[in-house]
Amino acid sequence: MSLPKRFPDRDEIAGVRIEVEHLEAGAYLEAEGGVQERRRLAGRVMARRDMGSAVFLDLVDRSGRLQIAFLKKEVAKAVDVKLGDVIGVEGVPGKTRRGEPSLFADEGPLLLSPIATSLPDTFHGMTDVEARYRKRYLDLLMNEDVRGDFITRSRMISAIRRYLDDRGFLEVETPVLQPRYGGAFARPFTTHHNELARDFYLRIATELYLKRLIVGGLERVYELGKDFRNEGVSFKHNPEFTMLEWYEAYADYRDTMVLIENLVADVTHEVLGTTVVQFRGSEIDLKAPWRRLKFADALEEHGLWTRDEAELRRRLTERGIDCSKDPTWAKLADHALSVYVEPGLIQPTILHDYPVELSPFARRTDDDPGIVERFEYYVGGMELGNAYSEINDHADQAERFADQLKDRAAGDAEAEEGDPDYVEALTYGMPPTGGLGLGIDRLAMLLTGRDSIRDVVLFPALRDRS
């Protein structure tokens, strides 16, 4: 026997539920003239209450859950479905005598796809964290809140696209396979192209390609896609993660600050109906404007602002910090920041004016050549992203790459390798440009109130179970 290949003219369960909301107990949904309305629903059977000559099913689709009532004896006797079957039903919407919104089916359900195994416990759901990640389809099926979180994530992403599209940004796609990697401090994944007989890196950022497009005159571009970093896994790190980068010609980092704080606030309000979120035990308000804090002031608050490498190392070591893996001043300052400053940045904070050593693509400030026009923005003690006024002078950029190579020689494996092809692009001239990156998974954590990136990534990276 062949099962149906389609179930046309389907209604959404949530919509039917709203339609019957106003009815009295025991009433049916009627159109003008007293004719009973009919609706067609499809979904998964998530509960069954069998009375013998009356059968009740709970049917679940993406939008919600509704009871299906089979009250005619012959029909009820023929209802042969088990928990987890995918069925289609047709009937009259209404409320039972006890007031439960229901679809009253006058014929048996149409089996669309039978379950060949058993669903997890429908009362306790699936709670084993490892099982939830490995069999996400069951997690989504059994846990409505999980389903809701991924719907929230999806809405958030489309709202971000809409926000940028409406402001004249062009969505573009640049290579995932790159002959050189750059645009961030991270170790890459390596792969091999057989025909071209060469290795490629999976991108760690889209930055250098997107800025070539600014050279090319596209003026406002963004890319929303996966980056890959061959690093540890934690509550805020997954080896592949979703990143938004945008570049805006004729803007500087102050313009970018205003754009990002408004984007996050507006997108959050559009998705959640409020700018207030709960995250890791804190109530956080994402509405603009956000607090501004200078990098140097942030470290000075903790008595850690000095440009002297030995002195900074001494102060950190004095406090019990292991600096053995921090070969440069830049690494030490970054370490100090992540230990003493970041965890305290709970309400949205724009940390700006970074030391030049940490920022190989950012333009120097007018006042101090050791400081660059760069900011990172933090919420809930977590970095959401990074932005700067982009270097558009080829000689300056070449010099920064050279400085990075010195750091590399000093033992910093994450320092930039340089990219002569990118420097060449800059020799053709690039308009002054503001650029920004935003960690999409981390923003999704904030909007869903989840503590772990694994709860907002559908299929998080796990070890093999051998």
Next chain:
RNA sequence: GGGCCGUUAGCUCAGUCGGUAGAGCAGGGGACUUUUAAUCCCAAGGUCGUUGGUUCGAACCCAACACGGCCCA
């Protein structure tokens, strides 16, 4: 990398002092005229994460390993 915790039926969990495996839900069979985790009866369901060790005997004690979680670095 370190510490702690966990891993028993498809799922959620018990398992006492080391004496040979239990429940609920799901699945199978049956009863039942409006149920809400419906209820009731019957039968079935297991490589106790893996590998070693101790012991007359190990789900339980010991070691290593695997996977996961939390905390620390």
